[in-house]
Amino acid sequence: MEELDLLFQLQCLDLTLEANEKKLREINSPPPSAKIASEKLSEFQSKEKEFKELKREIKDRELEIESISQKVKKLKTELYSGKSGVKELMDKQAELEALAKNQKKMEDILLELLEKAEVLEIETQKAKQELDLAEKERDADLILKAKEKEEVEREIEKLKGEREEKVRLLPSDLLNTYERLRRTMMGKAVVEVKKDKCGGCQIQIANRKLSEIKKRNSIITCENCGRILYWKE
Numbered sequence: 001m002e003e004l005d006l007l008f009q010l011q012c013l014d015l016t017l018e019a020n021e022k023k024l025r026e027i028n029s030p031p032p033s034a035k036i037a038s039e040k041l042s043e044f045q046s047k048e049k050e051f052k053e054l055k056r057e058i059k060d061r062e063l064e065i066e067s068i069s070q071k072v073k074k075l076k077t078e079l080y081s082g083k084s085g086v087k088e089l090m091d092k093q094a095e096l097e098a099l100a101k102n103q104k105k106m107e108d109i110l111l112e113l114l115e116k117a118e119v120l121e122i123e124t125q126k127a128k129q130e131l132d133l134a135e136k137e138r139d140a141d142l143i144l145k146a147k148e149k150e151e152v153e154r155e156i157e158k159l160k161g162e163r164e165e166k167v168r169l170l171p172s173d174l175l176n177t178y179e180r181l182r183r184t185m186m187g188k189a190v191v192e193v194k195k196d197k198c199g200g201c202q203i204q205i206a207n208r209k210l211s212e213i214k215k216r217n218s219i220i221t222c223e224n225c226g227r228i229l230y231w232k233e
């Protein structure tokens with residue numbers, strides 16, 4: 001029965017088609033390198049932000065120190081102008097000392113910030129290099145995936161065409177039975193009989209039924225699992 005051969009071939013096509021569709025779904029999902037690249041991007045962005053904030057803080061401190069320096073300068077001019085009285089001189093002297101103390105404190109803080117900035121700058125550069133590398137790897141993966149996708153899609157189109165040809169040659173009731181079995185039997189609707197057993201559920205087939213199957217002139221199903229039994233000549 002040529003129909004059985006056709007049906008078996010159709011099933012082979014359908015299984016290959018399913019495998020290719022699964023492959024396509026995998027190709028369409030983002031590669032692991034995309035996740036890594038996105039992690040590297042946020043790492044870099046957070047370092048960069050931290051570095052920018054630190055630079056702003058340094059700038060503020062520098063301005064503060066500059067402003068103190070100006071005050072010191074002004075005070076010193078006043079102090080040495082000889083115009084002030086004793087009380088005023090003493091006040092100014094005290095103020096000068098306080099300012100100098102404050103300036104020293106500020107400069108110490110600034111020094112610490114500058115050291116921190118130096119480290120952070122290196123870390124930011126490193127994060128950028130890692131990001132560039134991760135993005136390069138991701139892009140290479142995406143190019144590869146696009147190529148694979150094209151190939152698999154072409155294969156699927158070809159298989160679908162071949163499927164259409166087989167379907168056209170099969171009676172619709174047999175096709176309906178096949179489709180129903182395919183859904184319930186995880187794609188395996190037609191099974192080969194091997195060593196007198198059903199290729200699906202492995203049950204032993206009775207001799208009389210076996211000889212009917214071997215005649216290949218009617219559709220015979222397994223009494224246990226319901227699959228169509230196929231004897232390959």
Ligand SMILES: [Zn+2]
Pocket residue numbers: 198199200201202203222223224225226227
């Ligand atoms: Zn069976």
